[in-house]
Amino acid sequence: MSDHNDRDELADRRRNKLKVLHFDKDGKDLVESEKPDESFADVGGLEDVKKKIRMNFILPLKQPELFAAYGKEAGGSLLLYGPPGCGKTFLARAVAGEIDANFMHIELQAILGMYVGQSENNLHDIFEKARENKPCVIFIDELDAMGGSRNQMRQHHDRILVNQLLMELDGLRTFNDQVFVIGATNTPWYLDSALRRPGRFNHMIFVPPPEESERETILKLKLAGKPLAPLDLTKISKETKHFSGADLEQIVKDAVEVALERSLETGDIQPISQDDLKKASKQRKATTLDWFATAKNYATFSDVNQDYQIVLDYMKANGLK
Template identity: 50%
Template sequence: MHDDAGLQALREAARLSPDNLPLRQHLAGQLLAKGYLAEAEAEYRAALVLAPKNADITAGLAEAFVRQSAFGAALAALEPLLASPGYPPRLGVLAARALFGEGDTARAGYRYHEAVSRDPSVADADLAARLSAPPAPLYATAPPAAAAPADETSTEVEHSGLTFADVAGMDTVKEALRVKLLLPIQQPELFAAYGKRAGGGVLLYGPPGAGKTHLARAAAGELGASFVNVGLADILDMYIGSSERNLRATFELARRNRPCVLFFDEVDALAARRSDMRQAHTRQVVNQFLAELDGVDQNANEGVLVLAATNAPWYVDVAFRRPGRLDQPVFVPPPDAAARAAILRILCRNKPLAEMDFDAVARVTDQFVGADLKGLVDRAVEVKLQQSISAGRPIPLSTPDLLAAAKSVRPTAVREWMATARNYVMHANDSGAWDELMPWVKGKW
């Protein structure tokens, strides 16, 4: 870089005028274009201090991270902007590149197709080829040989061994699931007297890692029902019509194995607001989902309990909240201190233990969700295993072990999620849909 007189002049100008945002941004862009990635990252960071929410600067920083294979750092930089409705599509493509770099092909494909559907000009031919998708925003129709039969799906039926006893805390959430989904099947005569059918849907929402998937498995185990866990890769397909066929086949699988809990994770990817979509084929997936929830007749989905989970309920099309569909949003909150202690007890059972004070650990793990607590226990166990190998015998896990691990583990996305939720509750809640969150966003979060 020292041989590039133009860059040296820009750097000197930026040194003399450190608060000149356009100058810093231009310097960062030139450094990025010429491949000086570490220097570009430093300049973009300095520019972000001056304009923390600038989408162009964030995109440049994320680009620098991606080109240095720092995919996690790129996603962390992009996440606050991706949580905002109508974010620039080019940020979605950058996120797709980072997700693909981390090996998360399903989410990368979703991010890429969503971004390109809103702005075809951001299409990335190389990334599209790597995702096994066409480089243009218009999709080809599936050749006859590639189309899966309507009654076949790669999704498998499971039988969960979990029950609500394996779910710490969440008493309000568990009670809502019992009344809405479980009791109509467990006491059909009583509910039939009031004209209530066995079936229906619930939308679980809350911060990442709070235990929504774990709760869905426990609901299936509590009922002794079949469990079908549906991921994005099971539904989304590059060919027009194939995603709709996959949805129909998945619902047919659940109907053949009723009573069945049909669980859709990251449902905002399949049930996004149609007003945000530019192309008809993406809207048709939402239409098909709504049609399957309604069923061909009033008894079509009897015994099929649809649980859907999302970290971004505000992106789900409002039609899904119509009665008879996912009409009961249920907030899955971060665990309080008592729930954290109960989670730790469950995570530590069947392990060699000394006398434990889980309440003490719970007090120092404020803002930790279930996934964070599992990471904490795993880290403590790894340290204890090393000690046990050296000693030649199992050494019990103790309270100081968990407290030491808690110092090295940081909570994930609860505070960031609550900040996003606060924006919707305070500024986009005319319908009252998010009143349930009001006590949380007005509290310490």
């Protein structure tokens, strides 16, 4: 009960402190900016990941004197990577919520689609806006889209944008304290190596698929508010090893569809049953497995810096080949 009140109070506090960011006409379509309400408490599990983020992002902001004594300032960048649908975007929002910061979500595909000359200006504007509204988290999703295109014209265009991003990240080191940049990618091995140098995206954080208890949390979250028969979600979580958060979301959608069809046939509301969920989970397979197969290739044959040893360790510990 008091737990609940605390949470309400926190949400109120966040709402009251909400700063509205104003964007110029061009930036508006590219960036969503807001103050997320999610915090780490909403992210199931991922304790190692949270700890790393606390150490690098959150504590330096909360105890600046202590960290300054060691020459560390609040700010910087990190890169989240891992199989699709396992909470990278979710986690980035929660970081902003956790430090009560503004959150700017950059869809890189949208920026890349712009005219030459415009996209790098926009990128610069975004970093300017972040500085004016600190603390601020800039989240660059689909980072691998950058520099990954085939044709020559595009490649040149992308190159300019990569260089602009490098400049912004380097600038961040000198005077952008309290501006945080989080990048996310499913394919870190395709990333332009210049982006991985010290002071840029040199902190790589592996975001693994949810473990059993996290799967149960995610299922509960996705089923909340729907008509339900008595359910044993522990059982479903046991049977969905390696499934991503997004896979679990899909299972719930499939089960909803079946229950809905049944309702249309009978003419009354038919709750989602254990059997609906079970069947739905049997019909889907974990989409993380392909990712692990690819990651293993890179980790085994071209991982000169041992960046992906953690992935191999995870695979071993979780019975993945």
